[in-house]
Amino acid sequence: MFEQRRKGRIAFLAMACATVLAACGADQQQAPPPPEVKVYTIKLVEIPHVVELPGRVQAVRTAEVRARVDGIIERRLYQEGTDVRADAPLFRIDPREMQAAYDQASGALSRAQATARNAAQVVERYKPLVEKQAISKQEYDAAVAASAQAEADVVSAQAQVERANLDLDYTIVTAPLAGRAGRAQVTEGALVKASEATLLTTIEQLDPIYVNFTQSASELLKLRRDIQEGTVKSLPLDRVRVTLTLEDGSTYEKAGHLNFLDMAVDSSTGSISVRAEFENERRLLLPGQFVRARVEAGEIENGIVVPQRAVQVKPEGATVLVVGKDNVLESRAVKLGLLHGTLWAIESGLKAGDKVVTDGLQHVRTGAPVRIEGEAGIPPVPAAKKPN
Secondary structure, three states: OOOHHHHHHHHHHHHHHHHHHHHHHHHHHOOOOOOOEEEEEEOOOOEEEEEEEEEEEEEEEEEEEOOOEEEEEEOOOOOOOEEEEEOEEEEEOOHHHHHHHHHHHHHHHHHHHHHHHHHHHHHHHHHHHHOOOOOOOHHHHHHHHHHHHHHHHHHHHHHHHHHHHHHHHHEEEEEEOOOOOOOOOOOOOOOOOOOOOHHHEEEEEEEEEEEEEEEEEEHHHHHHHHHOOOOOEEEEHHHHHEEEEOOOOOOOOOEEEEEEEEEOOOOOOOOEEEEEEEOOOOOOOOOOOOEEEEEEEEEEEEEEEHHHOOOEEEEEEEEEEEEEEHHHEEEEEEEEEEHHHEEEEEOOOOOOOOOOEEEHHHHHHOOOOOEEEEEEOOOOOOOOOOOO
């Protein structure tokens, strides 16, 4: 009886162990499914070819107002830091010395004119006499020469009057162009000299206004090569749109356009000078100000973009996860271009047809299989705009 019970317990334990082992095998066979991800299949699109460059603001025209006569400044006739029109009076120099010189030149002119009239009358009186041989030919020739010299003295005296009148006009210093007049460099009572070209103030034309920046000669050469090969569609110089980022990070309200491209390379820097023109009605751009320019130099016909959320930027570089063979993930190093809205432009590392993971990145790892849930949509690439 006891032997039968022992055999029954052994049979029961054997059955229990078999059940447990079967359950463990079933768990091992039911592995978790691969995580689901959304992907964006790379397509070739047209994107703006944008170049970012540092720049500095420069006035369209700058005029240094300097003294053209010697004298004492009597009065400043403008308000510093305001807009002035062309030919507006800026300073008045004591005119008394120039007035005296003008009066003296006028008197000399009157004397010369009187002498010339008298010499002409002598010639008229000698003319019939020399015909009758009442006077010698030599006396008549001398009278003619004296008359010609008197006429020359009149011309010289007239020039002296004009010069004196010009100096008198220069006692009122006027603006050579319309623009913003700067701080006065002299005060009332200061002695100014024409020989030293004493600086009085500076006038700058601020609307429109220029922004100067430089482009690497090697990068410009690459751009020209891409244009020749048809990779980049170029635009006429005056239709190349330029936008500015100000020092506080804000975007300048008006877009400008290129208006100058130097054809010589600076030997010291290996760069080429480029200039853009902007409207500046509100005077937000001031000469000497540093800005960041985005130059839309054309269109890249076969460009590649990926959503910003698909790119992982690390100190060693940028990478994306690509679904490869058998739906196994692989990490791909990419070279980033510029950010267009929420899309990164990719310069290298991807090709058309690659499937880049955009959603579900937190549940996957490189080298593991995934299951593609669907295709992720992306916004349209911002197109290049025309200058304002």
